[in-house]
């Protein structure tokens with residue numbers, strides 16, 4: 001296709017362009033631009049002379065195309081440079097040969113067999129422990145509860161460690177790091193991280209805390225001399241094969257999996273639980289399917305729980321934890337019929353893609369029925385209309401893990417409790433990930 005159009009420019013203010021809009025309300029600004037101006041929009045960030053152009057990509061073909069081609073669209077963006085300051089060169093941030101070697105190396109930990117047997121059993125065990133712990137508690141903050149649960153699962157399954165003790169430190173550091181990252185990603189010239197400003201000092205202290213947590217996890221495993229059987233940390237420390245990782249890569253890898261492996265699924269689960277608490281008919285529909293199972297849910301039962309699966313997918317549509325997937329174009333290119341220059345900062349937005357009315361009617365409404373066979377949705381765009389885990393070779397390696405965990409946890413909790421809430425909606429905060437901005441109280445009514 002020949003490029004015919006230049007991207008529409010978002011209004012913003014004469015001198016500073018869209019800087020304030022993006023900083024104050026990133027999600028709202030991207031969504032409004034997508035709805036009012038189209039699938040490729042240019043935002044000018046910063047004052048003239050120091051200006052940076054940022055292009056939002058919110059159509060199904062455009063998002064998939066940019067996400068799927070790691071040669072034409074690179075992880076050399078401002079936001080990824082910021083992520084590297086915290087996470088180093090692990091699987092999420094590395095590129096090319098480094099990435100391929102790391103991805104092949106960790107692949108054995110994510111086989112279907114492991115997911116559906118040992119990992120699923122741990123997920124059900126941990127969810128059942130939460131259900132027991134909730135007994136007698138009238139109301140719980142489902143975001144805090146799901147964060148604890150998913151961290152315990154990642155700790156047990158991937159790292160062979162109890163990470164619960166470190167959780168308060170992880171949460172204290174991750175939230176401000178995440179917010180800082182997005183703020184700096186939409187600044188044309190952020191203050192260099194080596195300048196000893198109070199904000200930078202706090203940033204380095206937070207990074208140090210995270211590194212200390214990982215060092216402790218690695219040291220504890222080394223002390224026990226246990227090679228951890230088949231888990232991720234055991235695999236990393238044993239250093240098998242020709243593609244073995246350097247010591248620094250091991251630490252970076254643990255950090256990535258520790259953070260990416262729980263925070264995203266926790267937010268998804270928390271949002272799903274609140275939406276279910278607001279929609280008793282979907283709880284009932286899910287329970288009717290659960291009632292047909294012979295015992296506690298297992299991975300093998302999931303095909304018999306289509307409503308639970310639809311609830312997870314709908315939560316990921318409305319609240320995609322990875323709301324943006326950023327790339328830098330390595331060459332001049334064309335996306336959705338719009339010409340983009342080389343070295344353009346692109347932000348594909350699952351958040352805005354998932355709320356396009358021509359794909360998803362009444363897009364802001366929670367309706368798991370969209371994902372039931374025969375619903376006719378998405379109306380166009382097919383699989384490209386739902387991209388919470390990105391697409392192509394750099395898609396989320398933990399996608400099946402997350403889907404499995406979210407489905408099993410919902411199945412266990414819905415079997416044990418009726419959920420109610422007075423929350424009118426879910427307050428959201430966009431940093432590097434999308435997360436609830438406040439506690440999410442949900443009332444529990446024990447079932448039989």
Ligand code: HEM
Nearest residue numbers: 091092260261264265268321322389390394396397398402
């Ligand atoms: C609901 C939960 C999750 C969501 C929405 C999510 C979303 C994503 C997305 C969109 C990417 C692509 C980022 C990019 O290319 O810029 C990604 C990559 C990644 N995710 Fe997830 N993720 C989730 C859960 C998990 C879990 C449970 C794990 C680990 C167990 C994980 C580990 C990773 C890793 C290591 C990468 C980098 C993969 C690569 O580039 O090869 N994620 N995730």
